[in-house]
Amino acid sequence: MPVTIEDVEHIAKLARLEFSEEEKEKFTHQLNQILTYMAQLNKIDTSAVEPLSHVIELSNVFRPDVVKPGLTQEKALKNAPAKTEKFFKVPKVIGER
């Protein structure tokens, strides 16, 4: 199931990335190469295998529901590329329709 340039464009959109035409071609080739390699997993019958998502035995971790100090507003805004006194500043979200 070869990946096409259109697939790459679709995935890029989902990932919030954009590429030049040349990069798209390169990615299409490389993704196909890697996915073909990954397809070897299909040789294994896993119908009776439970997926593993956590490698050590852990049960839910609870702690008392006590309020602790977190980041102050000033600290939280410290690394913002654009901000006002109290908020992160981003391009206008609500358009004029």
Add this chain to the structure above:
Amino acid sequence: MDGKYRCTSMRTFDSISSDLSAGKTSCEQITQEYLRAVEGGKELNAFLAVFRESALEQAQTVDRRLTAGTAGPLAGTVVAIKDVICVRDEAVTCGSKILQDFRSLYDATVVSRLKQADAVIIGKTNMDEFAMGSSTENSAFGRVKLPLDQSRVPGGSSGGSAVAVAAGMATASLGSDTGGSIRQPAAFTGIVGLKPTYGRVSRYGLVAFASSFDTIGPFALTVKDAARVLHVIAGYDERDSTSAAVPVPEYAGSLDKEVRGVRVGIPREYFEEGLNEEIRAALERKIDLLRAGGVEVKEVSLPYTEYAIATYYILVTAEASSNLARYDGARYGYRARRTGDLLEMYTKSRSEGFGPEVKRRIMLGTYVLSAGYYDAYYRKGQKVRRLIQEDFIRVFQEVDCLVTPTSPTTAFKAGEKVDDPLQMYLSDIYTTSANLAGIPGISIPCGRDRQGLPIGLQILGKHFGEPMILRVADFLETAG
């Protein structure tokens, strides 16, 4: 390390410690020596930030504590930190343009534990961007060079941390290991690198790459030094709910160069075609030494080994694509200039901020998680991950640890694999399984090849089996 980088600051904790107690030196003087080595080795590009002032200040505090007899267990140790781990008020770039102006708001748990133990933090080390790579060529701030031969790579992704120790710029360093990023550079640079059991060391303050794989561990010149650092950084942390509430043993205390009666497995799948012959021969010599030391050596099989790389790259790219979704240019990190709407701001910031390998992995991860492919790739990968883990659990009923090569080759030339991602991925063939299974592994030096490049030997253990792999590593370090 021959010539230039085998300098006076190439010291173990034991030698520092005895000089300190004999009054021959001070922590400040030791720190000065390391700072000079860092300055002298600038061309290697191992450091992204050097904390000259705060390191010296910290050293003076340690000296006062030494005089007062209140110094911590790592007094006299100077440690470098991979730039994916937070040190308060300092930059944490992850080797990426997207975080180049970001400053940590807090110390990672490992860093606060090191400080409490009176280690001096000398600076932050260079790395593959977001720890994605096996050669430290993927840094936005230039590649790291192997001290022995600067046309070669030091391995990756913790290449800067490995070089810092190998070139005498720190007593020890911290790296992160998601698929071999501590063990493989330790092998390439000829030092000790330890990847602990998943959950053994808190990940709080480690910038996430693949959360179910990421571990933090030490590099050092000796097994004992690595054990000492592990002892300090290991243990439960309420800030990381995946950290394990398993008691931390006195790792360094139990090392006595004695291995009689230990059962060591040699997994045949790790010695098949693709392994460099000189590496095979070097390992066989060490395995003979184990036998001579009274070890019961036994061939074992891990049949799912051949699927490790495919499984690994499906799962880590999936986790990475989710973890890296946070870099959107809104709250922190790089934001592209002159963008129209919000969507364009996200897309341009990410496209300009991330390097090619990171984008490739985000793309792969997004693909394997996308509608229609989730079951075929991601779910399948999780199932095979269980089979790989079961391989290890079964084998560890028969043996106490496994001995394997760390890498199929010694340090390769810069530029050799950078345009062939699959070839680069295949260089992790012996290391990714430990992360898939969550088990600990250590790489120790195992001689040199004909070109004089270091060979690494890997010892894998059971979950929380660090004492056993350290014991065997400590024996092999001086045997023969």
